[in-house]
Structures are given as structure tokens and as C-alpha cells.
Amino acid sequence: MHAEWDNAHTDHTTTPTRPEPAGLTETEADWRSHLEHETPNGWLLRGNAMTETLASGRPIHLMHTTVALDAIRTSGHLYASTGCLVAALYCAPLTPEPAGLRPHNLGSYLLETKKHTRTLVFEIAPDAPVPPKGIDYLRLGAIHLRTYLTHRSFLTEHEDAQLRQMALRRIQAAAPFLDTILANATGTPTPDADFIDQLAATVPAFPFLGYLYFEVLSEYLMLHSTSHETKAYAQRGELNNRLYKQLAFSAVQGMEKLFDLSRFNPGCERLLQLVGQIEASLTSQVASFTRRRLSHLFATLALAPDQDAASFTFRNADFDSLAATAPHLLGQLIFREMRIVDRYPELYLAFEQAKASEAWAYWNTEGIPTPFNGTIPKGEIGINTAYPRASYTVWTAEACERGLLHPVDQLDLTFLPRLAELSMTAMRRDRTGKAAGHLRQTSTR
Helix, strand or coil: CHHHHHCCEEEECCCCCCCCCEEECCCCCHHHHHHHCCCCCCHHHHCHHHHHHHHHCCCCCEEEEEEHHHHHHHHEEEEEECCCCEEEEEEEEEECCEEEEECHHHHHHHHCCCCCCCCEEEEEECCCCCCCCCEEEHHHHHHHHHHHHHHHHHHHHHHHHHHEEEHHEEEEEEHHHHHHHHHCCCCCCCCHHHHHHHHHHHHHCCHHHEEEEHHHHHHHHHHHCCCCHHHHHCCCCCCCCCCHHHHHHHHHHCCCCCHHHCCCEEEEHHHHHHHHHHCHHHHHHEEEHHHHHHHHHHHHHHHHHHHCCCCCCCCCCCHHHHHCCCCCHHHHHHHHHCCCCHHHHHHHHHHHHHHHHHHHHHHHHHHHCEEEEEECCCCEECCCCCCCCEEEEEEEECCCCCCCEEEEEECCEHHHHHHHHHHCCCCCCHHHHHHHHCCCCCCCC
């Protein structure tokens, strides 16, 4: 169990040693070296301000926006939530300056766009330097699968059968393109534009690809941008979060209301247009990068390390064989299909609290009071509400005309090792009751 959670964490300051499937033309170490040394902002993978603060052992300052300040005051409690940080209170870093607390550019973006929220400021004094290991939600598939297999007795026979059938239908519908991805990862390339168009067409049938597509493009934009704004953030030790925010909101109508990456599927022509609107110089290489990077990541995220990606096929696969050969991908499918089960609001804590408890146990063992999003260290960081060896101080805060935050009222709050209610999390349902991120489609367009 500890090994599975360790595999789901990435330390960008060290050479990767994760086991990978055979047959890949590039290794994770090859990609890490390329991204760090051959992109304009790759040095920020290893030397960003956030991970340097964690490794210093000094007090950590974070901000959190909320619409529930009155309820928090009344209860005196703070809970964790699910999402990309699995089981943490979602925050952004702050840097102490003589005139106030300066938000990371992710935090300043939240302050600008969430005018209806109130801001809390935290000072966390860790018991030791914090390992710069971030949780990568794209690598949680095996944990999702094990959690389902352990707790499937909570489902009715009909629910369980439906869950398995839908996962298999999605794989059957997407199998030709999934095999194409593996071919690209093992030395048989598809023309870039054709690959992007096939990817876009497959996302509706296979929503996990929308998440992977978006994260690859986010990585490309943040590491390759040379805009004045990006350079200014880099001088502060920060990757530019506004790039991928603009991409997501331009690509998908209504994304600002419900951040749903299962709907992220621009074709190649649209992708070039979107990237050109952000930074024209980045259009020439984006399709090639996306094809190569997504293919490699998919192979390492989908298959068990004892598989050969060059000979593997998703055609005619059954559930039990996939559980052994592609547990990471099957787990991602099951996790997302679970969220459209009608009873999911009642089942939510049974499945997600189990994962949360394991995450807290891993973080506590590893000495991590503040886990961060390890897909890339872009500033998404949280508070481990179950950590027993750190002191916390919490204030309400107000922003001044310079955009700096200033603590106002200290709050007497207790962190609880419990997940917030589903309605308050990133896995909430929309106004129609439909779970975010999941359409009942089984064929590509």
C-alpha cells in the first residue's frame, strides 16, 4: 500500500526511478532531463519557490478561498476535500514580505476571479523540512482500482455490473486509438495533426484522456512560454498558472462554472488557434510535443510495469485481464464511472474516505503536512488535516491595493481528518444533478 502511494508521488528534484513498461522509446528520466534542461522554464521544476520553502523547514504560509466562512466560524472545524490533492485543504502559497503576504500567481488569480469568496491565511510550522514529493492524481489508478475492489460490497449487484460494463465499453470504443497511443510511445509515430484529431474525437468516449490532454498542454505552456509575464513570475520562482487557465476557459464553454476536463478535446486546428491566442510563438511545436509527451505518459500511466508496451493491445480485453495488465488505467475508468452511479452521493464517503485515510497515513509517515500537486509544481498545494506534528495559526485576511494579503482576525479552528461533504468539493454535481466529468457516451465522434 505504501509503495502504491509512493509511486503516485513525484519528486522533481531527483532523478526518477519508477518502474516502467518495456518497449518505450523514451524513459521518464529522458523526459525529465529534456523538460528540465531544454525548455526555457525547466529549471523551475527543481528550483521553484514553493518546494524550496518546503525543504527549508521554515514556517509555510498559505491562502485558501472559501464561500463558507460563517459555517467555518460556527463549527470551528476545517475539513479536507477530494480533487487533485486527494485529501487536503486546497491552498496557494504566500511569500512573506515587509509590506504583507504576497500571493503566488495562482493565488492572485484566485483573488481576482473569486470575488464572492473570503480568504483565510495559514501559517504552518512543520516539525522538519518537508520532502518535495507531490501527489500526481494521474498516477492514482491502481489505488482507485484497489479501493473499488475492497469496497465493492457497498454496491448492489446491478450497480457493480453496470460499473464494470461501462468501463469495458469505454475501452472497447477507444481501443483503436489507445493502441495508436502505445504505438507512438514505442516508435511508430502518427502524423501530429492526425494524432491530435483522433485524440479529440476519442475524449467523449474516454474522458480520462481529456485530463491527460489538458495536463500535457499545461506543462507545455508553462515550461515553454517566454512572455514578459511568464519571465516576471519565473524571477519569483513561479510557473505561470494563467496560461493554462486561459487555455481551459477558451477551449470549453462554461468551464469557469464547473471545471470539467472530460470536455477538454480541441482538435488540431482549434488547438493551434487557442495556443496562438495565448502566445503565438508556441504554436509551431505544440502538436508534436503533445503527441510525444501524451503517448509516453499514457503508456506509463496505463500499463503495469511488467508489460511490454510494444506488443500490448486493448482490443478484446476483459475486466479481469485489464486488472492485471492495465490496473492504473482501469482504476481511472472505475473512479470516473463511479461518479455517475445514482447513489454516488451516499457512497462517496465509503470510497473516498478510505483513500483519504491512506493518503494521510502516507503523508504522516513521510513527514508531509502540506502536500502539493505533483503533475508539475505549479503552486497547487494543500494542508494535510490529519498531520499530528505541526502547529497551525489561521486568520481571516484582506487584500490591499498592492494585492498583498494582511491577516485580520485570528480564528480558533481545528483541523479534522475527515472529508468535506460532496456538495462542497470539486467532485460536486451540476445544477441538473449530473456528476462533473462524465457523459454516458460509448462511441467516438
